[in-house]
Amino acid sequence: MQFNTFVYILVFLPVTVAGYFGINKFNYKASKIFLVLASCLFYVNAGIPGFKWLLISMAINYIFVLLLKKSRRKAILWGGILINVILLFYFKYTNFAIVSLNELLHKNIATLNLVLPVGISFFTFQQIGYLVDSYRGSTGNNSLLDYLLYVTFFPKILMGPITKQSILISQFNDENKRHVSTDNLINGIQLFIVGLFKKVILADTFAKAVSWAWSIGDFSQITAMDIFLVMIAYTFQIYFDFSGYSDMAIASAKMLNIDLPINFDSPYKAFSIRDFWKRWHISLTNFLTEYLYIPLGGSKKGKLRTYLNTMIVFIVSGIWHGANWTFILWGILHGAFSVFDRLTEKYKKNVHPALKWICTFLLVSVLWFLFRANSIAEWKGAMIQMISFQNTSISDGLIQSFVLPEMNFLLDIFHINMLNEKIRGLWMIMFYLLSFVLCLGFENSYRKEQRNNLITAIVYSVLFVFVLTCIGTESVFVYFNF
Numbered sequence: 001m002q003f004n005t006f007v008y009i010l011v012f013l014p015v016t017v018a019g020y021f022g023i024n025k026f027n028y029k030a031s032k033i034f035l036v037l038a039s040c041l042f043y044v045n046a047g048i049p050g051f052k053w054l055l056i057s058m059a060i061n062y063i064f065v066l067l068l069k070k071s072r073r074k075a076i077l078w079g080g081i082l083i084n085v086i087l088l089f090y091f092k093y094t095n096f097a098i099v100s101l102n103e104l105l106h107k108n109i110a111t112l113n114l115v116l117p118v119g120i121s122f123f124t125f126q127q128i129g130y131l132v133d134s135y136r137g138s139t140g141n142n143s144l145l146d147y148l149l150y151v152t153f154f155p156k157i158l159m160g161p162i163t164k165q166s167i168l169i170s171q172f173n174d175e176n177k178r179h180v181s182t183d184n185l186i187n188g189i190q191l192f193i194v195g196l197f198k199k200v201i202l203a204d205t206f207a208k209a210v211s212w213a214w215s216i217g218d219f220s221q222i223t224a225m226d227i228f229l230v231m232i233a234y235t236f237q238i239y240f241d242f243s244g245y246s247d248m249a250i251a252s253a254k255m256l257n258i259d260l261p262i263n264f265d266s267p268y269k270a271f272s273i274r275d276f277w278k279r280w281h282i283s284l285t286n287f288l289t290e291y292l293y294i295p296l297g298g299s300k301k302g303k304l305r306t307y308l309n310t311m312i313v314f315i316v317s318g319i320w321h322g323a324n325w326t327f328i329l330w331g332i333l334h335g336a337f338s339v340f341d342r343l344t345e346k347y348k349k350n351v352h353p354a355l356k357w358i359c360t361f362l363l364v365s366v367l368w369f370l371f372r373a374n375s376i377a378e379w380k381g382a383m384i385q386m387i388s389f390q391n392t393s394i395s396d397g398l399i400q401s402f403v404l405p406e407m408n409f410l411l412d413i414f415h416i417n418m419l420n421e422k423i424r425g426l427w428m429i430m431f432y433l434l435s436f437v438l439c440l441g442f443e444n445s446y447r448k449e450q451r452n453n454l455i456t457a458i459v460y461s462v463l464f465v466f467v468l469t470c471i472g473t474e475s476v477f478v479y480f481n482f
Contacts, residue, residue, distance in 0.1 A: 001045035002480075003248040004199050004471060012042065016154075017185075017255050024178045032149055032172060035256075039154035043118070046158075050117035057087060057117075058151055061127045062144065068134040077135040081128055088124045091116050096323035118480065119158040121320055123151055125287055130165050132291055142169055155252040159245055159479045161263040161283035168258070177257035186452050188254035193464045195247025198240040200467050202438075204475050205431060206237035209401040210372065219382040223391040226398050227382050229428075234372050235365040236435045239268065241478045242281070261286075268364075268439040271356040272348075273337040276364055284320075288313050307342070311335040321371075326379065330370050337363065394425060402428040404470070 001008050016038045023031040044051045064080035095111040102109055130150070133139050142150075146169045156163055171177055213230040216222055222230075246263040253260045263283050270276035277285050293313050299306040311332070318331015348356065366383065373379035404427070423429070 001042050002475075002477065003245060003252070004196060004475065004477075006468075006471065009196075009468075012038075013252060013255070020256055021178075021180050028178055029145070031178075032145055035154075036145070036148050036152055039149070039152040039157065042154040043152065043157060046118040047115065049115040050120075053087075053091075053117040053120075054123065054152075057084070057120075057123065057127065058148065061131065062147055064131055065134050065139070065147065068131065072135050072137065074135075077131060080131045084124050084128050084131075088120060090114075091120055093319075093323045100325075122160050122162060123157055125162055125284075125320075126165075127151060129162070129287060129291055133165055139165060146172060153253075153258075155249040155256075155258075156260055159242070159249070159477060160281075161246060161249065161261050162287045163260055163283065167261065171258050179257075181257050183452070184254050184257050188251040190251075190456070190460050191254065192248050192251035193460050193467065195244040195251060196467050197463060198244030198247065199475075199477070200470050202431070202435060203237050203239075203241035203244055203478075205402060205404060206233040206240070206435075207475070209233040209398055209428075210237055212397050212401045214374075219378070219385060222395055222398075223393050224386050224389045225392045226395050227386040229394065229398060229432075231365050231369045231386070232432070235268075235361075235368050236432075236439075238368060238371070238478050239264075239439070240435070245477050245479065262444070264444065266439065266444050268361060269357070270360050270364075271353060272341045272360055273334060273363065274341045276360060277334070277338070284317070288317060292316060307339045310338050310342075314338065324374075325376055326370050326373050329376055330367055333367055333370070399425040399428050402431050 001012065003009075016035075019034055019038070020031050023034050040051070043054060060083055061080060064076060064083075067076045068080075091114055094114065098109050098111050101107060130139065130147070142165070149172055150165050150169050151157070153168065210230055210233050213219070213222060213226065219227060243264045250260045250263075261283055263281060265279040265282060267276055267279035270279055293309055296309040296312060297305055298309060314331045314335030315328065316331070317334070318327045318329070321327045321330070369382065370376070370379045373382070402425070
């Protein structure tokens with residue numbers, strides 16, 4: 001089930017919130033069971049085969065949790081981690097390995113017919129974190145019900161934010177959170193509408209431009225300017241898509257009085273790659289820092305070891321994101337530029353902030369294009385053509401990607417038909433400008449203090465109705481298959 005669907009927005013979420021607080025009035029344990037069942041129903045919507053493997057994964061992990069409660073032996077911890085990694089690699093990377101071997105050895109080994117459990121990367125990492133916390137003795141007396149709710153909690157099971165058990169389970173058992181909070185309900189609704197707007201209006205529109213470029217089949221058939229604009233379009237698509245999802249996830253939990261951690265902190269305001277990763281997908285960065293970078297020694301074992309640990313973390317991040325050499329190279333390059341940031345840190349003090357921002361934004365965009373590319377060769381060819389900049393014209397197909405049917409009535413209301421006819425690509429220009437303004441000119445929506453008054457209610461109501469009218473066929477989130 002997707003957050004950007006009528007079923008979730010108009011049925012599942014309101015029924016779950018009402019049911020949870022309604023049952024809470026009689027029995028809190030029963031309300032937690034209700035949340036587990038609702039979360040399982042939410043997940044089952046993605047497919048029974050995947051849900052079966054989620055249950056198997058939880059059963060195996062909880063057995064290791066019980067073993068660790070009896071004996072905190074490293075062998076038990078590493079056994080649990082290994083099984084999690086094996087399951088993750090089996091589903092995500094088996095066919096990738098077979099295809100790579102076929103290409104390397106010129107064989108024709110058949111790939112397997114595997115059904116990838118939705119959100120496996122996220123719930124695997126969270127269960128690994130739980131195992132490590134159990135080994136450290138920081139899980140306390142969490143019950144089986146607490147564990148099930150922690151893993152399956154529907155706002156974050158598919159695409160995060162990756163949340164520590166100490167943060168989430170303590171809230172499930174907090175008596176002060178068992179009653180409806182009007183402020184949390186209103187703030188959650190407002191944040192959800194913001195996230196829905198990011199996804200439906202911004203991300204999905206930029207996705208059309210990106211899909212147009214890849215539908216051509218050969219980047220040599222479009223212009224250098226087209227490639228540049230598509231690259232920036234994907235930079236905005238993936239941000240508004242994942243940021244919008246995170247807003248909706250945090251908002252859904254907020255309505256249940258549960259606070260999920262911030263996942264984005266204006267990442268396109270970053271002045272370096274290291275700064276970018278402090279702002280982008282923060283929960284993943286925190287997880288890799290706590291459970292991988294620090295155990296490897298962090299930055300306390302000399303510069304060379306720090307650089308090596310940094311590279312290991314980013315290579316793992318690349319592999320975690322997807323089964324393709326593009327993701328691995330993406331991780332390697334981010335690691336290399338992070339190391340370069342450390343090496344040149346003292347020399348960048350005299351560099352103008354505007355130049356540092358431009359270099360960072362363009363570098364991130366180039367690497368996002370690699371993230372989206374089907375192969376390294378495709379990315380390399382597109383980048384060479386873009387850098388050559390031999391043709392600066394913009395194709396009509398790209399411009400038409402930004403013309404939405406729902407926008408036609410705006411032209412009539414504001415009487416800008418003539419302006420639209422005189423300025424080629426008016427809607428495209430407006431989308432790019434709006435995106436830059438939203439990314440650079442405003443405080444993060446998670447941090448922004450919401451105002452509860454009549455004017456705000458009217459504005460959000462109008463925005464909500466408008467976004468609902470723009471929801472067409474279900475569009476999948478970028479991170480949905482991760």
